[in-house]
Amino acid sequence: MARIVSVQATDVRFPTSLTQDGSDAMNKDGDYSAAYVVIRTDDPALSGYGFTFTIGRGNDVCVLAAEQRGLPLVGMSVEEVVADLGGVYRHLKSDSQLRWLGPEKGVEHLAMAAVMNAVWDLAARVAGKPLWRLLVDMTPEELVDVADLSYLSDVLTRDEAVALLAELAPTREARVAELAETGYPCYTTSAGWLGYSDDKLRRLCQEAVDAGYRHVKLKVGANLDDDIRRLRIAREVIGDDAQLMIDANQVWDVPQAIEWVGALAEFRPLWIEEPTSPDDVLGHAAVRRAVAPIGVATGEHGMNRVLFKQMFQAGAIDYCQLDAARLASVNEILAVYLMARKFGVPVCPHAGGVGLCELVQHLSIFDYVAVSGTLEDRVTEYVDHLHEHFVDPCVVENGAYTLPSRPGYSAEMRADSVAAHTYPTGAYWAGAAGSSGA
Numbered sequence: 001m002a003r004i005v006s007v008q009a010t011d012v013r014f015p016t017s018l019t020q021d022g023s024d025a026m027n028k029d030g031d032y033s034a035a036y037v038v039i040r041t042d043d044p045a046l047s048g049y050g051f052t053f054t055i056g057r058g059n060d061v062c063v064l065a066a067e068q069r070g071l072p073l074v075g076m077s078v079e080e081v082v083a084d085l086g087g088v089y090r091h092l093k094s095d096s097q098l099r100w101l102g103p104e105k106g107v108e109h110l111a112m113a114a115v116m117n118a119v120w121d122l123a124a125r126v127a128g129k130p131l132w133r134l135l136v137d138m139t140p141e142e143l144v145d146v147a148d149l150s151y152l153s154d155v156l157t158r159d160e161a162v163a164l165l166a167e168l169a170p171t172r173e174a175r176v177a178e179l180a181e182t183g184y185p186c187y188t189t190s191a192g193w194l195g196y197s198d199d200k201l202r203r204l205c206q207e208a209v210d211a212g213y214r215h216v217k218l219k220v221g222a223n224l225d226d227d228i229r230r231l232r233i234a235r236e237v238i239g240d241d242a243q244l245m246i247d248a249n250q251v252w253d254v255p256q257a258i259e260w261v262g263a264l265a266e267f268r269p270l271w272i273e274e275p276t277s278p279d280d281v282l283g284h285a286a287v288r289r290a291v292a293p294i295g296v297a298t299g300e301h302g303m304n305r306v307l308f309k310q311m312f313q314a315g316a317i318d319y320c321q322l323d324a325a326r327l328a329s330v331n332e333i334l335a336v337y338l339m340a341r342k343f344g345v346p347v348c349p350h351a352g353g354v355g356l357c358e359l360v361q362h363l364s365i366f367d368y369v370a371v372s373g374t375l376e377d378r379v380t381e382y383v384d385h386l387h388e389h390f391v392d393p394c395v396v397e398n399g400a401y402t403l404p405s406r407p408g409y410s411a412e413m414r415a416d417s418v419a420a421h422t423y424p425t426g427a428y429w430a431g432a433a434g435s436s437g438a
Contacts, residue, residue, distance in 0.1 A: 001077050001078050001079035002041035002042050002043035002046055002077070002078045003041060003042050003075060003076065003077050003078065004039055004040070004041055004073050004074055004075065004076050004077075004078065004081070005040055005041060005042050005074065006039075006040045006074060007037060007038075007039050007040075007066075007067065007070025007071065007073055007074060007115065007118075008037070008038045008040065008067075009035055009036065009037050009038075009062075009063040009064075009066040009067045009070070009114070010035075010036045010037075010038075010063065010418060010422055011033070011035065011036075011059050011060045011063045011422060011423045012033060012034045012035075012036045012051075012059075012413065012417075012418055012421050012422055012423070012426075013031045013032070013033040013034075013056060013059060013421055013423040013429070014031060014032045014033065014354060014386055014389070014421055015031055015428070016030060016031055016032045016385070016386075017029040017030060017031050017056070020193055020194075020195025020196060021193060021383075021385050022055065022193060022352065022353070022383075027055055027249065028194070028195070030055030030056055031055060031056040032053070032055060032353055032354040032386060033053070033054045033055060033056055033059040033354065033423075034051040034052065034053060034054070034059070034354055034355055034413075035051060035052050035054065035059055035062035035063045035065075035066050035110070035111070035114050036049075036050075036051045036114075036413060036418065037049070037050045037051060037066050037070065037114045037115055037117070037118040038118065039070070039073065039115075039118045039119065039122055041078055043078075046078065046122075046125065046126070047122070047125075048118040048119060048120075048121045048122025048123075048125065049117075049118055049121050049408070049409070049411040049412040049413070050113075050114050050115065050116070050117030050118030050119070050120070050121055050329075050409065050411050051114050051117060051118075051325060051355055051411060051413075052066070052110040052111065052113045052114040052117075052325040052326070053323075053325045053326075053353040053354060053355065053356055054110070055353075058107075059423070060423070061107055062107055062110050062111055062114070065098075065101075065107045065108055065110070065111035066110075066111040066114045066115055068098060068111070069092060069095075069098065069108070069111040069112055069114070069115040070115045070118075072091060072092060072095070073088075073092075073115070073119070076088075078122065078126060081119060081122070081123070082122065082123040082126050082127070085119065085120065085123055085146045085330075085331070086145045086146035086147070086331065088116075088119060089116055089119075089146065089148065089328070089329070089331040090148075092112065092115065092116070093112065093148075093328070098111075104303070104304040104306075104328070105303035105304060106303070109303065109304065109326070109327075109328060110325070110326060112328040112329070113324075113325050113326060113327060113328050113329050114325070115329075116328055116329030116330070116331060117324070117325065117329045117330075117359070117409060117411060118411070119329070120134075120329055120330050120409055121408045121409035121411050121412070124407055124408045124409055125407045125408045127407070128407050129407055130362065130403075130404040130405060130406060130407060130408065130409075130410070131330075131362040131366075131404075131408065131409040131410070132361075132362040132363075132365040132366045132369075132403070132404065135330070135362075135366045135370065136172055136176065136365075136366060136369050136370055139169070140161075140162045140163075140164075140165035140166045140169055141162055143165055143334060143370070144158055144161045144162050144165065146330070146331050146334065147161065147331060147332075147334035147335045147338065148305060148328070148331045148332045148334075148335050149161065149335055151305070151306050151309070152305065152306075152309055152335060152339065155309055155312070155313060155339060155342070155343075156335075156338055156339050156342055160342065161338050164338060164341050164342065164371070165338075165370060165371065167373075168369075168370060168371070168373045169370070171373070172369050172370055175368055175369045175373065176369055176403075179365060179368065179369070179403055180403055182400060183396075183397060183398070183400025183401050183402050183403070184361065184364050184365055184368065184375075184380060184400055184401045184403075185214075185215075185375060185378070185379045185380070185399060185400050186213075186215075186379060186380045186381065186382040186396060186399060186400060186401055187213065187214075187215030187216065187217055187243070187245065187379045187380070187381060187382065187399075188208045188211075188213050188215070188216055188217070188382055188383070188384070188399075189217045189219075189247075189352050189381055189382070189383050190204060190208070190382075190383045190384045190385065191204035191205045191207070191208050191216055191218070191234070192204075192216065192217055192218030192219050192230075192234070192247075193219055194219040194220075194221075194222060198229070198230065198233060201218075201230055201233055201234065202233050202237055205233070205234050205237035205238055206237050208238070209237065209238055209239075209242070211398070211399065212397075212398035212399040212400075213242075213399040214241075214242050214243060214399060215242065215243040215244075215245065215270070215379050215399075216234060216238050216242065216243070216244055216245070217244075217245040217246070217247055217273070217381070218230060218231060218234055218244070218245070218246055218247070219246075219247050219248075219249065220246045220247065220248055220260075220264065221248035221249060221251040221252060221260070222251075224260060224263055227246075227260075227264060228263070228264065231244070231246070231264060231267040231269075232267070234267075235267050235268075243270045243379075244267060244268065244269050244270065245269055245270045245271050245273065245297075246261075246264060246269045246271070246272055246273065247272075247273035247274060248260070248272065248273065248274055248275050249273075249274050250274045250275075250276060250277055250278055250301070252275055252276055253276060254275075254276050254280070254283040254286050254287060257272070257275035257276050257287050257291075258286075258287055258290040258291060261275065261287070261291045261294060262290075262291065265291075265294060268294075269294055270294070270295060271294065271295035271296060271297040271318060271319055272287070272291060272294055272295070272296055272297070273297040273298065273321065274297075274298050274300070274301070275287045275291075275296060275298075278298055278299075278300075278301035278302060278303075278307075279303070279307065281307070281310045281311055281314050281316050282314060282316070284296055284298060284311065284314075284316035284317055285314045285315060285316040288315070288316060288317065288318065295318030295319055296316070296317050296318050296319070297317060297318065297319035297320075297321050297348065298311070298317055298319075298321060299311075299317070299320050299321035299322045299323065299350060300321050300322075300323045300326065300350035300352070301323070301326065302321075302322060302323070302326065302327070302336075303326070304327065304328070304332065305327065305332050305335045305336050305339070308320065308322070308336045308339060308340075309339060312339055312340070312342075312343040312345060317345060318345070318346075319345070319346055319347075319348045319377070320336065320340050320345050320346065320347045320348070321347075321348055321349060321350045321381075322336050322337075322347060322349055322350070322363075323349070323350045323356070324349065324351075324356055324359035324360050324363060325353070325355075325356060325359065330363075333363060337363075337367055337371045337372075338371065340372075341371050341372055346372070346376070346377040346378045347364075347367055347372070347378065348377075348378055348379055348380060348381070349363055349364060349380050349381065350381055351380060351381035351382060351383065352381055352383050353383075354386045354389070355386070355390065355411060355413075356381075357381070357382055357383065357387070357394045357401075358387070358390055358392070358393065358394050358409075358410035358411060359409060359410065359411060360380055360381070361380070361394050361401040361404060361410070362404060362409060362410065364378070364380040364401070365401070365403060380401065382394075382396055382401070384396075388414075388417075389413055389414055389417035389421075390410065390411075390412065390413055390414065391412040391413070391414055392404065392406045392408065392410045392412065393410070394410065
């Protein structure tokens with residue numbers, strides 16, 4: 001079996017700030033970026049690909065951290081890595097010097113996500129399966145063996161986790177067959193970036209309706225009068241029957257969040273996303289009590305499974321929006337999915353960033369097939385830009401993700417895209433076109 005010979009990380013950035021794609025009340029001029037990791041083996045035909053998502057400056061810091069995170073993999077056989085994905089995760093996590101920089105939060109945790117995403121991609125490629133199928137084919141015991149349940153035993157024991165998965169195991173294939181026909185439902189944020197003009201907002205909302213979307217999300221939080229005007233436009237276009245969601249990206253204190261959401265309640269948003277600091281468990285609980293029946297959603301900046309545990313314990317959220325590149329890859333994500341199942345909170349993953357849609361389609365499919373067993377109140381984010389940079393881009397039809405069929409985690413970027421957008425030496429950034437970018 002092949003051996004790992006290198007773990008390479010590259011600073012890849014795309015100039016989304018020029019078109020205001022991704023703009024919101026907190027992040028007005030982001031250049032969507034990836035600390036892109038490639039695990040290379042001595043078999044030229046076998047590599048693993050992963051990344052974590054950032055929005056420009058500081059991506060280079062994540063790259064350096066990912067290189068450090070990946071060093072222990074060099075020299076290991078691919079066979080021993082894919083045979084013990086839980087053990088590999090715990091081995092990398094046990095680096096006490098890197099843990100000190102977190103622990104399990106910030107740049108070192110983003111780096112862990114990037115490297116382990118590449119490890120899972122490698123494992124799926126070795127198995128010849130898309131990542132979602134690799135997970136679906138694992139037994140309940142195998143899944144729990146790879147899940148990081150540390151610090152969670154007060155709410156979820158190993159036996160409970162196995163039992164939750166075992167309950168749905170006999171009917172997994174029926175749900176796979178269903179998704180093969182219908183796809184997994186998604187919503188679009190692409191119409192609602194804060195920097196877009198009213199005319200562009202109206203046009204994109206209509207395009208979303210025409211494309212079959214029944215859920216549309218708008219960014220809010222910079223100016224209340226602007227929010228009222230923009231939500232009125234959106235509601236006029238999508239109609240009364242479609243769902244409208246709003247996202248403040250953490251800009252409010254708790255009292256301000258309650259007041260602002262109250263002023264927008266006439267537009268009947270399904271949820272308010274990130275109404276305050278992502279670390280404020282009790283603040284989210286207070287907002288939730290005050291703005292009901294409007295739901296509260298958060299999680300894209302949820303730093304680790306312990307924060308999610310506390311959100312669930314406190315009854316702080318109606319929707320869990322875990323992020324595939326902020327939590328420490330599948331190992332930690334599994335733990336959050338299992339807790340969400342126990343607490344009855346639907347998981348609607350965040351995907352508003354380069355490559356995140358490619359990753360979360362696998363996670364959402366797995367959740368429905370093996371963990372939750374329901375699509376009720378579940379819808380996964382989709383944005384319609386930058387997919388052309390991926391070898392196996394996600395496909396959305398009639399407002400739903402289709403099932404990926406190629407082996408891997410859909411994380412591999414096109415070589416020409418990486419070469420052109422490597423910062424600062426790639427052709428784009430080194431040329432005149434990049435002079436006004438990051």
